[in-house]
Amino acid sequence: MTQENVRSFRATLTIIYILSVVLMVIRVDWWWWGTKIHPLIGGWLSVPMLYQVGIWLAGTGLVFWLCIGVWGKQD
Amino acid sequence: MSGDVTTIIVIMMGYLLIVLALGIYSFRFSKPTMEDYHMAGREFNTFILFCAVFGTNISAVALIGGPGKAYHIGWAVWPYFVTSWAWLTPILFYVIGDRAWKVSYKFHLITQSDLFLKRFNSRALAWLTSGVLMFYTVPYIMVGVIGGGKTFVGLTHGAVPYWMGALIVTVIVCLYITLGGMRGTAWTNALQTVVFLIGGLLMFVIIAYAMGGPAKATAQVVEKFPHLMDRSKFPMALFFSYGIIVSLSVPMFPQVYIRLLTGNKPQKLRKMAMIYPFAAILIFFAVAYIGMWGHITFPDLQGAASDKILPMLLSKYAPVWITGILGAAIFAALMSSLDAQLLTLGTMLIKDFLGSRVKKADKENNDIMLSRIFIIVFAVIAFVSALMNPMGIIKIIEWSFAGYASIIIPVIGTLYWKRCTAPGCIAAIIVS
Numbered sequence: 001m002t003q004e005n006v007r008s009f010r011a012t013l014t015i016i017y018i019l020s021v022v023l024m025v026i027r028v029d030w031w032w033w034g035t036k037i038h039p040l041i042g043g044w045l046s047v048p049m050l051y052q053v054g055i056w057l058a059g060t061g062l063v064f065w066l067c068i069g070v071w072g073k074q075d
Numbered sequence: 076m077s078g079d080v081t082t083i084i085v086i087m088m089g090y091l092l093i094v095l096a097l098g099i100y101s102f103r104f105s106k107p108t109m110e111d112y113h114m115a116g117r118e119f120n121t122f123i124l125f126c127a128v129f130g131t132n133i134s135a136v137a138l139i140g141g142p143g144k145a146y147h148i149g150w151a152v153w154p155y156f157v158t159s160w161a162w163l164t165p166i167l168f169y170v171i172g173d174r175a176w177k178v179s180y181k182f183h184l185i186t187q188s189d190l191f192l193k194r195f196n197s198r199a200l201a202w203l204t205s206g207v208l209m210f211y212t213v214p215y216i217m218v219g220v221i222g223g224g225k226t227f228v229g230l231t232h233g234a235v236p237y238w239m240g241a242l243i244v245t246v247i248v249c250l251y252i253t254l255g256g257m258r259g260t261a262w263t264n265a266l267q268t269v270v271f272l273i274g275g276l277l278m279f280v281i282i283a284y285a286m287g288g289p290a291k292a293t294a295q296v297v298e299k300f301p302h303l304m305d306r307s308k309f310p311m312a313l314f315f316s317y318g319i320i321v322s323l324s325v326p327m328f329p330q331v332y333i334r335l336l337t338g339n340k341p342q343k344l345r346k347m348a349m350i351y352p353f354a355a356i357l358i359f360f361a362v363a364y365i366g367m368w369g370h371i372t373f374p375d376l377q378g379a380a381s382d383k384i385l386p387m388l389l390s391k392y393a394p395v396w397i398t399g400i401l402g403a404a405i406f407a408a409l410m411s412s413l414d415a416q417l418l419t420l421g422t423m424l425i426k427d428f429l430g431s432r433v434k435k436a437d438k439e440n441n442d443i444m445l446s447r448i449f450i451i452v453f454a455v456i457a458f459v460s461a462l463m464n465p466m467g468i469i470k471i472i473e474w475s476f477a478g479y480a481s482i483i484i485p486v487i488g489t490l491y492w493k494r495c496t497a498p499g500c501i502a503a504i505i506v507s
Contacts, residue, residue, distance in 0.1 A: 020163060027158045028315045037304040038297065043290025046304070052154035059162025060352040071169050071345045 086399025098251020145366025219413030229386025274404020
């Protein structure tokens with residue numbers, strides 16, 4: 001592995017770790033916490049629920065970025 | 076005993092016997108070495124590795140504790156686990172698992188204590204680590220035994236008493252682990268992970284349909300139990316901090332850490348990490364809504380009694396034969412962790428505390444026999460403790476998770492930091 005590749009992987013990893021921390025903080029949707037919730041989609045799913053799905057999607061995106069963009073190439 | 080209950084018992088016992096047969100069959104492929112008994116020769120492919128790790132990770136939390144907690148606090152149970160652990164833990168599988176696999180493969184290491192011993196040659200650190208991990212694993216084993224007892228009671232309306240249900244699960248798990256070792260637990264976990272993932276989804280569909288669909292069930296929750304929707308009884312600080320603790324602790328579960336090292340290549344670990352978030356959301360999303368909607372049908376359950384909500388709902392809404400099959404899915408979830416925990420305790424005791432004595436004697440067969448004896452001893456301890464019927468399942472795991480998380484900083488330091496020292500690791504564990 002060249003020095004340039006190592007630097008590139010480290011930069012990518014740093015971004016992934018920082019985004020992980022951000023996601024862990026914003027997953028707590030304090031602005032909706034304890035407020036009255038009404039289902040929005042299908043009489044079932046509400047906005048905070050969809051927001052949490054969004055957090056999961058973003059986190060899963062980070063896993064794929066790590067696995068394909070760093071781990072896969074590193075191996 | 077009614078005919079319905081008999082049918083349910085027959086189906087569940089049939090499933091348990093299939094699992095037992097698979098575990099015993101794996102014995103035919105075993106070799107009389109410690110490496111093979113505790114690591115299955117590090118030969119797993121992606122599918123078996125995923126099932127071994129995910130099945131071990133999930134435990135009775137998913138199908139017993141999860142719905143039980145959702146019964147009291149609502150839908151927020153699924154993001155409680157899934158919007159942190161489901162993706163952060165796979166990232167940690169890279170941070171810890173990839174490097175730990177390479178080091179462990181090279182030096183034939185098994186446990187976290189082995190890793191510390193190899194790097195620092197500090198017996199004190201190795202013993203402290205194993206002591207901490209065992210201290211938090213023993214109560215965690217109870218979760219599976221308690222779950223088994225409660226599932227039998229819930230599905231058979233008490234025809235099979237709690238103690239008998241707990242005993243049946245304990246005996247069957249003990250039988251196939253003592254014979255099959257890691258290979259036995261991994262093969263059975265492959266079956267059980269598939270069963271509980273599909274079973275969880277089917278339970279969601281059946282119960283939602285029986286309650287008039289998700290919209291109707293949710294409308295009743297909004298009207299009668301609004302706190303389950305607005306999360307007003309769920310502390311926000313707990314949601315935040317527990318997400319971090321769960322994510323950090325899972326790779327440090329001794330039973331998960333050891334399984335991370337059983338793939339035949341590091342690439343298997345990478346592929347497994349990509350499957351993880353999908354399986355996690357599938358199971359927790361389903362059980363959280365089932366637990367919340369269960370409040371409508373059974374509104375008066377107090378405390379840990381809500382752990383039985385899923386079997387109770389199945390028993391009320393599902394046809395008898397489906398109840399039996401889906402009951403088996405609940406067993407699949409709890410047994411897939413129980414077996415791994417028992418095997419890991421045996422591994423740690425032999426490798427970390429009795430290792431030096433064993434090497435001198437150079438009798439691997441004796442080691443394996445000792446492991447089997449310790450597994451049975453731990454199973455008896457877990458069974459007796461479960462009879463005392465302590466806290467709810469989620470309470471137990473919250474306590475254990477916090478303990479496991481204390482090991483992660485020393486492990487990362489050992490794997491990545493040149494200036495890391497044994498006293499530093501000891502201080503980190505004690506302070507944590």
